[in-house]
Amino acid sequence: MKLPIYLDYAATTPVDPRVAEKMIPFLTEHFGNPASRSHTFGWTAEEAVENARREIAAMFNCDAKEIVWTSGATESINLALKGAAHFYQSRGKHLITVRTEHKATLDTMRELERQGFEVTYLDVDGDGMLDLEVFKAALRPDTILVSMMYVNNEIGVIQDISTVGEWCRERGIVFHVDAVQAVGKLPMDLATLKIDLMSVSSHKIYGPKGVGALFVRRKPRIRLEAQTHGGGHERGMRSGTLPTHQIVGMGEAFRLARLEMANEVPRLARLRDRLLKGLREIEEVYINGSLEHRVCNSLNMSFNFVEGESLMMAVRDIAVSSGSACTSASLEPSYVLRALGRSDELAHSSIRFSVGRFTTEEEVDYTVTLIKQKVHKLRELSPLWEMYCDKVDFNQVQWATH
Amino acid sequence: MAYSEKVLEHYENPRNVGSFDKKERDVGTGMVGAPACGDVMKLQIRVGKDGVIEDARFKTYGCGSAIASSSLVTEWVKGKTLDEAMAIKNSQIAEELALPPVKIHCSILAEDAIRAAIADYKAKSEAKSGAQGHEETAEATACAPPTGVSRTTS
Numbered sequence: 001m002k003l004p005i006y007l008d009y010a011a012t013t014p015v016d017p018r019v020a021e022k023m024i025p026f027l028t029e030h031f032g033n034p035a036s037r038s039h040t041f042g043w044t045a046e047e048a049v050e051n052a053r054r055e056i057a058a059m060f061n062c063d064a065k066e067i068v069w070t071s072g073a074t075e076s077i078n079l080a081l082k083g084a085a086h087f088y089q090s091r092g093k094h095l096i097t098v099r100t101e102h103k104a105t106l107d108t109m110r111e112l113e114r115q116g117f118e119v120t121y122l123d124v125d126g127d128g129m130l131d132l133e134v135f136k137a138a139l140r141p142d143t144i145l146v147s148m149m150y151v152n153n154e155i156g157v158i159q160d161i162s163t164v165g166e167w168c169r170e171r172g173i174v175f176h177v178d179a180v181q182a183v184g185k186l187p188m189d190l191a192t193l194k195i196d197l198m199s200v201s202s203h204k205i206y207g208p209k210g211v212g213a214l215f216v217r218r219k220p221r222i223r224l225e226a227q228t229h230g231g232g233h234e235r236g237m238r239s240g241t242l243p244t245h246q247i248v249g250m251g252e253a254f255r256l257a258r259l260e261m262a263n264e265v266p267r268l269a270r271l272r273d274r275l276l277k278g279l280r281e282i283e284e285v286y287i288n289g290s291l292e293h294r295v296c297n298s299l300n301m302s303f304n305f306v307e308g309e310s311l312m313m314a315v316r317d318i319a320v321s322s323g324s325a326c327t328s329a330s331l332e333p334s335y336v337l338r339a340l341g342r343s344d345e346l347a348h349s350s351i352r353f354s355v356g357r358f359t360t361e362e363e364v365d366y367t368v369t370l371i372k373q374k375v376h377k378l379r380e381l382s383p384l385w386e387m388y389c390d391k392v393d394f395n396q397v398q399w400a401t402h
Numbered sequence: 403m404a405y406s407e408k409v410l411e412h413y414e415n416p417r418n419v420g421s422f423d424k425k426e427r428d429v430g431t432g433m434v435g436a437p438a439c440g441d442v443m444k445l446q447i448r449v450g451k452d453g454v455i456e457d458a459r460f461k462t463y464g465c466g467s468a469i470a471s472s473s474l475v476t477e478w479v480k481g482k483t484l485d486e487a488m489a490i491k492n493s494q495i496a497e498e499l500a501l502p503p504v505k506i507h508c509s510i511l512a513e514d515a516i517r518a519a520i521a522d523y524k525a526k527s528e529a530k531s532g533a534q535g536h537e538e539t540a541e542a543t544a545c546a547p548p549t550g551v552s553r554t555t556s
Contacts, residue, residue, distance in 0.1 A: 305463060306463070307440055307441070307463055307464050307465055307468075309440075309465040309466065310413075310464060310465050310466050310468075310469060313405065313413060313465070313466040333440065343437075343438070344437070344438035344439075344440075345437040345438060348437070348438075348440040380419070381416060381419055381461055381462060381463075381469060382442075382461060382462070382463040383433065383442050383443070383444035383461040383462065383463055384437055384442055384463045385463075386421065386444075386461060394437075399435075399436030399437065399438065399442075
């Protein structure tokens with residue numbers, strides 16, 4: 001077993017060596033511009049790009065013509081939300097999203113608010129789930145766009161995008177899904193799901209960074225106002241020379257994910273459950289987000305009375321992330337965990353573990369042992385743990401507040 | 403983020419971890435910060451008859467820099483008079499541990515903890531003449547930046 005152990009696959013993944021191998025010739029040998037129509041260099045590049053496009057479409061059971069290449073999911077989300085809001089603004093100016101979305105969505109929504117749109121941010125329950133009745137109540141005659149994650153990046157919960165899609169379609173509302181964390185983990189059949197726009201990324205699924213895609217439905221046709229101009233590439237929706245090698249990598253990554261999903265998903269779930277079982281043996285731990293509606297590879301836990309960043313520091317041999325905000329200037333803990341109603345203390349004490357293609361059972365067992373040992377050590381250092389053991393009522397303690 | 407070697411060293415081998423009995427008369431206890439801010443420091447000093455700090459203990463809930471800051475100050479206050487200990491500045495702590503700007507609040511908290519422990523000890527000594535049991539109090543400031551002072555009772 002090699003240290004450090006990588007358990008942060010929800011942040012990014014290594015490029016699969018099989019993917020890297022496919023990419024290399026397109027950097028050196030087949031370097032043509034896929035937009036060059038007059039020679040074989042261009043034709044070769046174009047063919048590779050179109051093959052990759054078909055791989056993305058195969059993953060989602062959609063038409064290759066519905067796939068637009070972007071620089072990554074952040075750009076896809078920006079193009080989807082701004083593009084649709086701008087195009088359909090004559091119908092209404094009301095947009096809906098959820099508080100626990102990724103910053104790519106929330107910050108884009110803030111920008112649209114600045115431009116005069118009105119945005120409703122829906123609350124979630126204590127498990128991180130959206131109550132569909134809450135969603136229904138937020139719909140208005142002037143609602144033109146709804147944006148929602150399929151799988152949450154921090155807590156891994158799965159939202160019911162199928163029902164939300166049906167309701168949006170009935171009302172003629174454009175529905176965008178951020179599916180970044182779902183690719184290769186949940187089946188997505190766009191022939192049945194009523195999704196109009198969908199953002200995906202390459203680097204979360206063993207492809208290279210710097211490339212992503214946006215699905216734009218053709219039947220019924222969804223229109224977008226372009227956000228990047230110059231050259232009219234990608235049917236005018238996203239200009240710019242296509243990075244052939246990146247696209248080839250993303251295509252191969254999606255092909256492998258599609259072929260291996262049936263075996264890989266249960267394996268990831270077994271590893272995650274093994275991790276969960278081990279860590280649950282520690283006293284005063286809390287699982288953040290629904291266990292029932294959860295993606296197979298992720299686990300978010302709070303270790304009460306231990307601050308998240310100090311725990312990460314104690315387990316430097318394991319790469320994980322924390323909802324603690326100690327590293328950020330704001331000192332605000334994770335907004336996602338706060339949206340679940342978690343106390344600031346528990347949010348500060350949270351760690352996200354995400355297993356992936358190269359995770360082994362041995363690594364999981366090592367992690368459990370190390371976390372147990374370090375949580376014990378840090379609690380010995382913690383005045384809060386001491387107070388807990390002395391049965392001090394924390395509600396009676398008057399802390400200094402902000 | 404990368405930690406300085408000194409932060410790592412204190413974090414790996416924290417000095418003077420533990421607790422004194424806070425009811426003892428020669429012990430001063432300061433508890434600062436709040437769990438909601440992600441930092442709580444408890445610093446205790448044992449003061450000799452000559453007014454010199456003989457020993458110190460700490461427990462800290464917080465990031466590595468907060469743990470290192472409190473570990474460091476337990477070393478620094480030992481052998482100092484109360485006035486000398488009061489003169490320890492957060493900037494000295496930050497400099498010694500090479501704290502980055504985002505972690506300066508950890509050193510501020512450590513300075514506050516010293517002051518709170520000394521204030522608690524002094525309040526106890528003054529109450530001694532009345533020979534009454536003293537309700538333990540300590541000053542505490544908000545996590546960052548310190549904006550106010552309130553009482554912490556544990």
